[in-house]
Amino acid sequence: MTRRRYSRWKSSIRQLLPRLEYLLLVAFLIGIVEALWFGLRGLFRPLNPPDILLAIRDGEIVIVLMAFGFFRVLKFHPLFQPDYLNWLKETPWRLGLPLPQGPIRLTFNDLLIAGSLALLLEDPRELANPAWMRPTAMAGLCVFLQAYTMVLSLATWWTMPRNFAYAAVFLLAFSACLSMRFPVSSIVVLILASLVALYGLSKALALFPWDTATEHRNRIRNEKNSSRQIILGQPSDSKLSPDRVPPAELGWPFGICSPYQDPQQVPLREKILLGLLAGFWLYALMANVPEVFVDGLSRGLLLCGPVFVALGRLVAFGNNHGSPINLAGRILTFRLIIPRHDARFAGPLSTFMVPVVGGLTGHLWLHIPLQILTPTMLTITLWTATLTGPTPSVWKLTAPARLVPGPLNRNSFEELS
DSSP, rough: OHHHHHHHHHHHHHHHHHHHHHHHHHHHHHHHHHHHHHHHHSSSTOOOHHOOOOOOOOHHHHHHHHHHHHHHTTOOOOOHHHHHHHHHTTSSOOSSSSTTTSSOOOOOOHHHHHHHHHHHGGOOOOSTTTOOOOOOHHHHHHHHHHHHHHHHHHHHHSSSSSHHHHHHHHHHHHHHHHTTTHHHHHHHHHHHHHHHHHHHHHHHHHHHHHOHHHHHHHHHOOOOOOOOHTTTTOOOOOOOOOSSOOOGGOTTTTGOOOOOSSSSSOOOOHHHHHHHHHHHHHHHHHHHHHHHHHHHHHHHHHHHHHHHHHHHHTTTSSSSEEEEEEEEHHHHHSSOOOOOHGGGGGGHHHHHHHHHHHHHIIIIOOOHHHHHHHHHHHHHHHHHHSSSSSOOHHHHHHOOOEOOOOOOOOOOOOOOO
C-alpha cells in the first residue's frame, strides 16, 4: 500500500512539472552562475565576488517561480489548450468531476515544488553593498501566487464571469501597493485575491462549454466561406445574410461600405473598469520602483503616452474615407470645419489634449505628486480614447466622405460561373 501511494504521489509530481528539457535548462542557468561565483571566490579573497552574480542568481529563481505560476494555468486550463478543450466538449464532463489532464487549482504538490525552489532564495551569503536587498523565500512564493492568480483571472475574464476576474486583478494591484511597507497585509490581500480567482474559476467551469476565441475565429472563418458562396452565387447551407458578409470578402469599394461588425464589443462598464484597472496597476508598479526612476518614468508617460494613444485612436478610422472636399475647397467655400466628417478628430484630439493639459496643470500649478498624477492621467487618457467621439464603425457609415483606396486595399477577382 505504501509503495502504491508513493508511486501515485510521484506520478502526480511528474504531471505538474514541465518537460525535462526545461528543467535541465533551469538547472544549467542557475548552476553556471553558482559555478562562476565559486570560481571567482578565490580571486577576490578575502572579499566575495561581485554582488551582481548573486543578484543574477536570485533574479533567475524569481523568474522561474513566475514562469511556473504561468505554466500551472496555461497547461491545465482547457481554455489555453484547443485540442484538449475540443475533446473535453465531446465528453460528459461537468463541474464536480476531476479534469482529465490535471487540476487547475493549486494542490499540496504545487506548494511543495514552488516552496523547494523558493528555499534557494534563503541564501546565507551576504552582499557587500548593504543597499542591495535580496528576495526572501516568502517573496518568491508571493511572485508564484501572483503569476498564477493573474493568468487564472485572465482565463476567467475570457470565459465571461468577469466580475470575479476584475475583483481579483484589483486585489492583486492592491497587494502590490502594500508589498513594500506592509508585507503581512500584502500577503493577506494576495491570498484573498487568489481565493476570489478560484471562486471565479468555479463559476467559469459551471458555464462550460464556453464560446472561446478559437470558436469565434472558426465561426468567422465559416462566415467567410459562406459569404464567398453567396457572392459567387453558389448554393450554401448557411443562414448567413448578405449584410453579414465580412468586408474583406467583398473587395473594393464594397467592403468599406459593409455594415458588417465584429460581434465582440466592449461594454461601457468594462471600458470604465479597464481604465481604472490600468491606472491602479501603474500606481502599484510605481510604488515598488525606486524614487530615482519615478520622475523620469512619469514625465515620459505624461508626454509620450497620450501621443501614442491618440495616434492609435486615429489609425482605427482607417484611410479609406477622405474629406468630401479638399483643403482648397474648404477655404473657397468657407467650410473649414465639416462637423460630421471632422468628428473623427474629436476623440484623438481630446485624447491628446486633456491628459497633457491636465498633467501639466497638476504638476506645475497644483504640485500633485507624480506617483499619483501619472496613474490618474493614464486612466483619463484611456477613458477619453474609448468614450469620446464617434466609434469608427458608426462614423464610417454616417460621415460625409469620399471613398478613396488605401495602401492596404487589394482586390481579389474571381470569375463568376
